[in-house]
Amino acid sequence: DAGVTQSPTHLIKTRGQQVTLRCSPKSGHDTVSWYQQALGQGPQFIFQYYEEEERQRGNFPDRFSGHQFPNYSSELNVNALLLGDSALYLCASSLITGLAGVLDEQFFGPGTRLTVL
Amino acid sequence: RKEVEQDPGPFNVPEGATVAFNCTYSNSASQSFFWYRQDCRKEPKLLMSVYSSGNEDGRFTAQLNRASQYISLLIRDSKLSDSATYLCVGRRDSSYKLIFGSGTRLLVRP
Numbered sequence: 001d002a003g004v005t006q007s008p009t010h011l012i013k014t015r016g017q018q019v020t021l022r023c024s025p026k027s028g029h030d031t032v033s034w035y036q037q038a039l040g041q042g043p044q045f046i047f048q049y050y051e052e053e054e055r056q057r058g059n060f061p062d063r064f065s066g067h068q069f070p071n072y073s074s075e076l077n078v079n080a081l082l083l084g085d086s087a088l089y090l091c092a093s094s095l096i097t098g099l100a101g102v103l104d105e106q107f108f109g110p111g112t113r114l115t116v117l
Numbered sequence: 118r119k120e121v122e123q124d125p126g127p128f129n130v131p132e133g134a135t136v137a138f139n140c141t142y143s144n145s146a147s148q149s150f151f152w153y154r155q156d157c158r159k160e161p162k163l164l165m166s167v168y169s170s171g172n173e174d175g176r177f178t179a180q181l182n183r184a185s186q187y188i189s190l191l192i193r194d195s196k197l198s199d200s201a202t203y204l205c206v207g208r209r210d211s212s213y214k215l216i217f218g219s220g221t222r223l224l225v226r227p
Binding site (some may be wrong): 031041048055056076105108110111 | 125
């Protein structure tokens with residue numbers, strides 16, 4: 001059973017460029033969340049996708065956008081890159097169950113390390 | 118003020134020692150709490166959930182004090198393999214996002 005996978009593992013971009021990061025959730029999961037982890041900090045929530053829609057968003061500018069596909073995989077896009085966008089980008093998948101929409105445990109992928117020069 | 122705060126450490130302890138990490142949270146709306154473990158340059162992995170009644174998993178004991186808005190993790194008989202960063206995490210029942218502390222780094226020496 002494959003866990004959460006992310007690509008690429010590493011990426012180097014320059015300021016002003018655009019980047020797309022990809023995530024495939026764990027088998028059976030329908031929800032994908034994206035987090036940004038700066039060096040020495042805990043992960044910060046960017047947004048979550050469920051049923052191909054952005055369900056919740058953290059305190060990130062509109063330069064950060066995403067998409068979820070019918071197969072539940074997801075992309076994170078960042079436009080007009082800044083030096084401060086250098087971080088580990090983590091994708092977490094989970095399953096929303098029951099009428100109350102309870103979120104089960106979130107499983108993290110290995111992340112994409114983005115360096116902006 | 119951060120919503121979840123932790124002592125960054127590092128905690129440097131010998132093998133076999135008992136070590137305790139503390140975490141405070143500022144938003145009483147946080148209802149669920151967890152401890153995650155993150156090895157160097159790896160992804161966070163769930164270590165255990167935290168319940169008000171306290172819960173234990175082998176050498177690990179977690180405790181939640183809602184009155185003091187305080188969470189703890191106790192590791193007994195530390196192993197070299199316990200060396201990692203331990204992240205305190207909260208989540209509100211009305212939300213799906215996890216709120217992470219900055220992490221506490223543990224180094225267990227031979």
